[in-house]
Amino acid sequence: MRNLHIPAIRVHAYGASDQLFLEEVPVPVPAKDEVLLKIVASGVNPIDWKIREGMMQHPLPFTPGVEASGVVTAVGDGVFGMKIGDEVYGAVDGSYAAYAVAPAVQLYHKPLHLSFEEAAAMGGGKTAWGALFDVAKLTKGQRILIHAGAGGVGLFAVQLAFNAGAYVIATASAENMDFVTSLGANEVIDYKAAPFETQMSPVDIVFDTVGGETTNRSIAVVKPGGLLLCIVNMPTPEKVEAAGIRALWGGTKTVTAMKEIDKLLHKELIKPYVRKVFKSLSHAAAAQDYSQNGGPGRGKIVLRISEE
Ligand SMILES: NC(=O)c1ccc[n+]([C@@H]2O[C@H](COP(=O)([O-])OP(=O)(O)OC[C@H]3O[C@@H](n4cnc5c(N)ncnc54)[C@H](OP(=O)(O)O)[C@@H]3O)[C@@H](O)[C@H]2O)c1
Secondary structure (H helix, E strand, O other): OOOOEEEEEEEOOOOOHHHEEEEEEEOOOOOOOEEEEEEEEEEEOHHHHHHHOOOOOOOOOEOOOOEEEEEEEEEOOOOOOOOOOOEEEEEOOOOOEOEEEEEHHHEEEOOOOOOHHHHOOOHHHHHHHHHHHHHOOOOOOOEEEEOOOOOOOHHHHHHHHHHOOOEEEEEEOHHHHHHHHHOOOOEEEEOOOOOHHHHOOOEEEEEEOOOOHHHHHHHHHEEEEEEEEEOOOOOOHHHHHHHOOEEEEOOOOOHHHHHHHHHHHHOOOOOOOEEEEEOOHHHHHHHHHHHHHOOOOOOEEEEEOOOO
16 A cells, blocks of 8 residues: 555645645555554544634644544554454544544444444544543532533533433523433523523533633633633633632543543443534535534534445
8 A cells, every 4th residue: 555645635724614625645654553544434523624724733734634433454563452454433633534544542443333424423522521520520419511512522521421420401502402401411501592691500510612702601600619611712710710610621631531432332321423424525625614604503523535
């Protein structure tokens, strides 16, 4: 495969989705501890268009994408427990491509009961687990508000908090309230009908997966001594101090978080949800535009890249 070229999306300059170009690049070669994957499906995450727009710095040019599912086609030195032909999923940098390399430690065997599209939609689970348990130390009986319970991170946060025995309140659009209830929420607030602050009593933890003005507004519904857990932006420090609460960044990435998510997935105690599948690499721009502007939705956007 060394001299072969493969299709991949490339970004040469920050900007709108017209900066995504379908090009040919050399097939990557797995280094020590890495595997080469034939990518079947790539998750499409808000971070993909945030990086493309230059909101987060990334060396140019690059291939977008942070997670995928696929089939192992080559194995580097030092890799144990993974062989050619294995169906896997996990964190894969540059996943908008026909093939990509990734450290084997970031990959997990795809459960048989999941499709490749579903397996490419698990990254939000890792984020939710890391925030709720590594950072917030959520325990049974605590009251938690989860913003955007139907979103790619929120839908896992609701399932995980429910499994942990928390009392779960979540925000969602009216059309997603049944869905979020089915994930385990005790109360679902239609955040468009009235300000969420007026529809609930205070909680021990707010998990804010929305950001913007929602972050500072959330301070009002955290009990004194409680926690505002953020993954988009942090609140104003003076307001946090005046309210007598804590605010923490929940975006830490640990190998433990994904290991725990993988265990729960195999036991069928959590489930991914796919909102829309875009059918090939040539639809990458449409997929990112949909993630950025797609309106109400439940679950994750996925880019299908090849047949299994
Ligand atoms: N720091 C980190 O490590 C990290 C990791 C992953 C993600 N993130 C960030 O977390 C954010 C969420 O990611 P995601 O993948 O969950 O995004 P997503 O799937 O695109 O989230 C879309 C959801 O947001 C909901 N929503 C929009 N405005 C809302 C509001 N004002 N109140 C309540 N819900 C609202 C919508 O719900 P309805 O359809 O029900 O209206 C929709 O379901 C992104 O900004 C992402 O970049 C950070």
